Amino acid sequence: MFYVRINKIRIVKNGELIGKGELQLMCFINHSEVSFPSLESFFETTDVDEQNKLIESAIKQVVQSRILMPIHKVKDKSIITFGDTGYIVYKANKIPTDFSIQLLGIEKDKKARNNATILKNILSKENLNTIVDNISSLVSETNPVNKAIVVLFDLVAQSILTLVSNDKDDQVGYFLSSFIRELDYPHGTRDRQDVTDLTGNMFVDYTLFGTD
Structure with missing residues (x-):
């Protein structure tokens, strides 16, 4: 088994001008062994309409795979914990050879919680036409x-950030990291504290744990 766990998050500024705010955490994890039947079929067909349908299906799979963690009444300089055992955002039956994690912290945006939107x-x-062309080039x-x-996965994460930005809601944090088993967790485990995100506003404690 293999687990990715978020143990603690530290927020410097919560996105509100004054007082407490509501923070929406979204987590995406992808790895090279994840099953995407629609993408496998995509590269086996040259029919444009079929390719559009397959990419649409794949994007829906990505959006539906995200983990949502709403956190209420977050102040500046808040430390968010998930009990004394942390919060598991991903688990698999075997240790992956590699994977990436994207953790988005967004201030109070209902649209970003709605899959349909x-x-x-x-x-x-x-x-969709642009996405199909980009994927075809691979x-x-x-x-x-x-x-x-x-x-x-990158497309969906960036689309969510664009969505909340256009609606004048604030990006509180964006943690992005990629891992390779042989390099980063050769024995199946990794534990890190206070790792800064891309904005410098969010710091993450996480644990990777796996057994063959």
Whole structure:
């Protein structure tokens, strides 16, 4: 088994001008061994309409895979804990050879919690055509499905950030990290504290634990 656990999050500023705010944490995890049947089929067909349907299906799978953690009444300089055992955001039957994690901290945005709104924002005809073209260009890669998975996870995360930005809601934090088993958790475990995110506003304690 393999687990990814968030133990603690430290927030410098909560996104509100004054007082307490509501924080929405969203976690995406993807790895090269995740099953995306629609992407496998995508690279086996040249029918444009079928490709559009398959990419739409894959994007829906990514959006539905996110873990939501609403945190209420968050002040500046808050420390958020999840009991004394942390919060598991991912588990698998075996230790992955590699994976990436994206943890978004967004201040009080209802739209970002609604799958239908997110999908509507991403799956316009113009966007979908662009996504299909970008994914199609990966066909010559050694493992195009793996590359496509990474692209789609990044696309969904960035779309959510754009959605809340356009609605004048604040990005509180954006933690992004990639791991390779041989390099980062050769014995199946890794434990880190106070790791800064890309904004410098959010700090994360996490644990990786796995047994073969």
